[in-house]
Amino acid sequence: MIPMPRPIFQKYVAPIRAEDYPIGTVAESGVLLSGSADWRRERPVFNADLCTGCLKCYLACPDGAVVREGKKVVLDERFCKGCGICAVECRLKAIRMAAERE
Amino acid sequence: MNGGSVPSRRRFLSGNDAVAEGVRLARPHVIAAYPITPQTTVVERLADMVSDGRLSTEYMYVESEHSALSALIGASAVGARTFTASSSQGLLYMAECLHYASGGRFPIVMMNANRSVALPWNILGDQRDSLSLLDSGWIQSYALDAQEALDLTLQAFAVAEHPEVLTPVMVNLDGFVLTHTYEAVDVPPTELADEFLPPFVTANRMDLDRPKSLGFVAGAADNTEFKYLQHVGVLNAAGVIADAEAKFNRIFGRKGGGLAEAYLCDDAEYILITLGSVAGTVRSVVDDLRAAGRRVGLLRLRYLRPFPGKEIAASIGRAKAVGVLEKDISFGHEGAVYTNVLSALARGGNAPPSLNFVAGLGGRDISRADIKGMFDILSDEESPRRFDSPVRFIGLRGAKAGLA
Amino acid sequence: MSGSSKTPISPRSLPEEEFFIGHKACAGCGGSLAVRLALKVTGPRSLVAVPAGCMSAVGFLYPQMSFSCNAIISTFAGTASMLSGMAAGARALGWRDVKVVGFAGDGGTADIGLQALSGAIDRRERILYICYDNEGYMNTGVQKSGLTPPGARTTTTPVGSTMRGSSGPKKNMFEIVAANGIAYAATASVGYPQDYLDKVARAASVDGTAYIQVLSPCPTGWGVPSHETTRIAREAVDCGLWVLGEYADGKHILNRDPGTFAPAAEHLRTQGRFKHLTDEDVARVERDRDEQWKKIRDHWLR
Numbered sequence: 001m002i003p004m005p006r007p008i009f010q011k012y013v014a015p016i017r018a019e020d021y022p023i024g025t026v027a028e029s030g031v032l033l034s035g036s037a038d039w040r041r042e043r044p045v046f047n048a049d050l051c052t053g054c055l056k057c058y059l060a061c062p063d064g065a066v067v068r069e070g071k072k073v074v075l076d077e078r079f080c081k082g083c084g085i086c087a088v089e090c091r092l093k094a095i096r097m098a099a100e101r102e
Numbered sequence: 103m104n105g106g107s108v109p110s111r112r113r114f115l116s117g118n119d120a121v122a123e124g125v126r127l128a129r130p131h132v133i134a135a136y137p138i139t140p141q142t143t144v145v146e147r148l149a150d151m152v153s154d155g156r157l158s159t160e161y162m163y164v165e166s167e168h169s170a171l172s173a174l175i176g177a178s179a180v181g182a183r184t185f186t187a188s189s190s191q192g193l194l195y196m197a198e199c200l201h202y203a204s205g206g207r208f209p210i211v212m213m214n215a216n217r218s219v220a221l222p223w224n225i226l227g228d229q230r231d232s233l234s235l236l237d238s239g240w241i242q243s244y245a246l247d248a249q250e251a252l253d254l255t256l257q258a259f260a261v262a263e264h265p266e267v268l269t270p271v272m273v274n275l276d277g278f279v280l281t282h283t284y285e286a287v288d289v290p291p292t293e294l295a296d297e298f299l300p301p302f303v304t305a306n307r308m309d310l311d312r313p314k315s316l317g318f319v320a321g322a323a324d325n326t327e328f329k330y331l332q333h334v335g336v337l338n339a340a341g342v343i344a345d346a347e348a349k350f351n352r353i354f355g356r357k358g359g360g361l362a363e364a365y366l367c368d369d370a371e372y373i374l375i376t377l378g379s380v381a382g383t384v385r386s387v388v389d390d391l392r393a394a395g396r397r398v399g400l401l402r403l404r405y406l407r408p409f410p411g412k413e414i415a416a417s418i419g420r421a422k423a424v425g426v427l428e429k430d431i432s433f434g435h436e437g438a439v440y441t442n443v444l445s446a447l448a449r450g451g452n453a454p455p456s457l458n459f460v461a462g463l464g465g466r467d468i469s470r471a472d473i474k475g476m477f478d479i480l481s482d483e484e485s486p487r488r489f490d491s492p493v494r495f496i497g498l499r500g501a502k503a504g505l506a
Numbered sequence: 507m508s509g510s511s512k513t514p515i516s517p518r519s520l521p522e523e524e525f526f527i528g529h530k531a532c533a534g535c536g537g538s539l540a541v542r543l544a545l546k547v548t549g550p551r552s553l554v555a556v557p558a559g560c561m562s563a564v565g566f567l568y569p570q571m572s573f574s575c576n577a578i579i580s581t582f583a584g585t586a587s588m589l590s591g592m593a594a595g596a597r598a599l600g601w602r603d604v605k606v607v608g609f610a611g612d613g614g615t616a617d618i619g620l621q622a623l624s625g626a627i628d629r630r631e632r633i634l635y636i637c638y639d640n641e642g643y644m645n646t647g648v649q650k651s652g653l654t655p656p657g658a659r660t661t662t663t664p665v666g667s668t669m670r671g672s673s674g675p676k677k678n679m680f681e682i683v684a685a686n687g688i689a690y691a692a693t694a695s696v697g698y699p700q701d702y703l704d705k706v707a708r709a710a711s712v713d714g715t716a717y718i719q720v721l722s723p724c725p726t727g728w729g730v731p732s733h734e735t736t737r738i739a740r741e742a743v744d745c746g747l748w749v750l751g752e753y754a755d756g757k758h759i760l761n762r763d764p765g766t767f768a769p770a771a772e773h774l775r776t777q778g779r780f781k782h783l784t785d786e787d788v789a790r791v792e793r794d795r796d797e798q799w800k801k802i803r804d805h806w807l808r
Contacts, residue, residue: 005523012569018327023268023335024207024306025320025328029313030574032528039533055517059699060736062531062539064524068517079527083534083725084733097733131598132591160594164587165625172584172622176555176591179578182598184591199581308553308576308592310601317579318566 006067006076007032036063040082042097048072050094057086057095115287117280120248121187121213121273122147123287124255126157127295128211131182134162134173138192139225140277141215145187167192171199171210178208179316181307183259186210189277190217190231197235203270204239205332206317207306209262210270212240213255216378216429217277218464226465227277228429229378233406233438239332241271241339242406244377248285251275253356254404256295260346263302266338276429278465280379290354298353340408361410363402364417366392370399372480373418374459375443376427377403380468384427387473398477409442415450423455423480427473429462436493461496472496515703520546529572530564534732536696536722536739537561537638541609543699544636544718547706548605550575553596555589555607557614558582560645561638583618585610586626589633605634605710612639612653615719616677627686627715634709634716637679640724648727652677655747656794657787659779660727670782679719684753689714691753695721697740701750701761712754721748729778738777744768746795749802758806770795 012033015021044057053071065080066073087095115123121144125133135145151157160177164170167188174184188196193214203210214232218224232242241261245251251273258271275281308314320328340361347358365385367373374384381402391398401417401424403410418424424447428439435441440458447453459476461468476496495501525545531538537560545552554577556562562579565572580588585608593606610619615637626633642660643649649662654672659665663672683691690712694702702720709716721739725732742748745768750761771788774780783791 007524007527007574014323015327018330021324021327021331022306023265023331024316025205025318025568026207026306026314026316027318027569027571029315029571029577031569031571033570035528036530059517059543059703060539060696062533062535062542062735063529064527064542068522081533081732083735084731085534085736088733088737132594134591134594160598162590162594163629164590165621165628168581168583169587169590169622169625172581172587173591173594175584176578176580176588176593177595177598178591179588180553180592180595180599180601182595184595199584202581308578310551310576310604313550313574313576315566315571315573315577318568318571319563319579320568324568 009033009035035078036081037078040080040100042082042084043077043080043100044075044084044086044095045098046073046075047094050092052092056089056091060085060089111289111291112286113289114284115248116143116282116284117245117248117251117275118143118215118282119147120252120287121255121275122151123289124252125185126151127256127290127292128183128185128259128299130159130185132160132162132174132177132184133186134164134170135186135188136164136167136170136192138189140217140281141187141189141192141213143281144213167196168199171196171203174210175199175203175206175208178210179308181302181304183263183302184210185212187213187215189215190219193231193235194219197238200235200238200240205328207268207332207335208270209268211255211258211262212270212272214272214274215277215281216274224464225277227279228463228465229274230430232272232274233430236406236438239269239336240407241269241336242274243271243404244274244406245280246379246381246402247280248283248287251280252287252289253350253358256299257346257350257358260299261339261342263304264342265304267335267342268304268306269335269339274378276379288356294353298350336408343405359402359404360413361405361408362413362417363404365400365402367399367401367417368419369397371397371420371422372477373399373401373421373424374427374473374476375401375403375414375424377406377439380427380462383468383470384473387470387477391474391477396477396481403439406439406442409446411446411449414443414446415452418447418450418452418454421454423457425457425459425476425480427459427461427476431460431493440492456492458493459496460493466497468496515547515707521549523550523574525550525552525574526565526572527574528570530567531560532726532732534725534735535560536724536735537611537640538564539696539735540636540638540720540722543703544607544609544706545575547703548607548634548710551603552576552605552607553592554578554609555580555585555592556609557585557619559611559614561609563645580608582614584622585614585619586622586633586635589635590626590629590631593631593633606632607634607636609636609638611644612637612641613643613651616652616679623683624686627683627688630689630714632714634718637717637719638722639719640722640727642724642727644724644727653679657780657783657791659782665782671779680751680753683717684758688717688753690716692718693749693751694718695739695743695748695750696723697721697736697738697743698750705752727779729781730776738773741768741773745770745773746799747773747791751806760802760806760808763803763808767795
């Protein structure tokens, strides 16, 4: 389970007519149509037994894909690009990078 | 002049002073400007007004014109009413931001003191600065005198901020000739100005309850639509300007001239089309020539964007020849105003022979004799067709009768 | 904003909400990490400006908007002036408790945006300006900026027979803004996130202009694997090539003295942009570093 509040992807229907576009370059903030999961070749696998909840991985994730849950963390796969920073940051080796298809 | 029921105050003001009074009446939230001759007295007067409490505004001392307009884009993006003023090199230094402001639909109002563009250096008036930015997406107006400078400035906020327009406006005054010339100006009271100009309300801004992202990237899939809507916004200004002038007349008892103002054009055989303060001299010459029995007229362009194409086509009527007098040249072609006028005439389907009079460059005086000379050459049946090029540099040294 | 409270910033106290997410930055992007962390501190009432550059290119692709707070792309040269105008507009409209925050890269800050930044500092604007320093024009394909360090290979400072990477020194933006009389300035590193978060909190509550320059490695431009971003940013501090300092109340403060430095050669040569450096080149880098540190240790407060 991914704790809320987390972004929800929205469906975008392109306007039929030019007049349906905004007047000015103005749009709702935080409107997401897609994440970046399809970029990933490796994914972090969290070992909850080894995790002490130090949150170093949470502070190091450029994509906000590491989510605090209780005293530990979970991955919001939708945003993980598989960069591997979290695994490097984890001193307890509670995170390992595994091939995406594993 | 003063048909309004409330007595107005007539004051002896320069064109720049009049602009400052118009700005004061509009109560902008934020003013940011960088000094440049001959715009300076606008920002000086505004500073005076802030310092003695007549104007309550955030007056920003910015470090460049680029920063002035960038700052106002930021202020407009939170929903503030904004004003800046510039000229010449300064206007061109902020050129990137002009496109930015119009594309983002930020209804900033700017006064531009029309001035020559270097090189050679020259601080006097011509129109090559603003005319080189006709394509920047701004509405452009050109004032005849100090009174009109005040009126156009106050009206500029109403036009720019109108939801169907939402486009920045540049009010142009001929450098020195208008910016620094004093005349009696009716300065309306603030209560009437408040009645004329509603508060600025827009959805094109940041919002603390529903946060917005502005100034975004729109790729090939959507870009055309944004640009189309920008075009529509400027086109819509024509109707909004007419409405604003009608409301202005109701409240202040002073009529506007629309996008273009025709003077004795109905039966005119020869018409001079021009813009800015020189139109006053042309009008006076037209009166003299009319008294001598010559059928001449003046068409004064008050706005160049939106372009008064229909008004031009309609005013030309039965003219045998028209001339376009402008303080500009697009090197290797012709004056920008002339090009625009020709396109309107062509679309009107009845384009008479025409000439382009390039005059007043670097502040050179345009005399009554020069203007009479223009009508003479237009009246010369052979002349408009006789030359390969329609461009005439007025007063060019060595040229016969002052006409190249 | 949350930073004004006296509660110390901790990873647990940060808000759940992500204010910069779903962006299309490269994997392991240090700049996007710097943005994400800072906004966790300045919070939902942040008014953000980012100039043309990586963060705007990856965060505002209509209709996908990756900032969840108010945000705008500024003119490239106008980050600080647009922030100033936003602050002025917010003041004039009576908006309270907003945080006006800018994120510009090193080129947008030290080169094209320096005039506007200086003007804002001069006016004592209440804005927070964060320079995510990845030491080059990365968005346009890794060209040299005024903050590219000496020796670094970029696409405009290649390594060949007559040129061996960037030749000029790295402009000292921290000292420039300090000399400009700024209210608060700090250097930080995404490799030391706690230190960075604390500085953002301090900067956000200062009465005047605040500037933070945060070392934000760009794996793409630096030639390192994407997982190296934070480690290499930490290592830069540990080998003395990046100083964690502050300038406040007219005083320079050193936040972290590594004592003995980790070896610079290894740190540099793991980066593709420095692979060509000779032992002599590395020795020069170390000499420059030692000179800088002598001044710092002599004059800065601990």
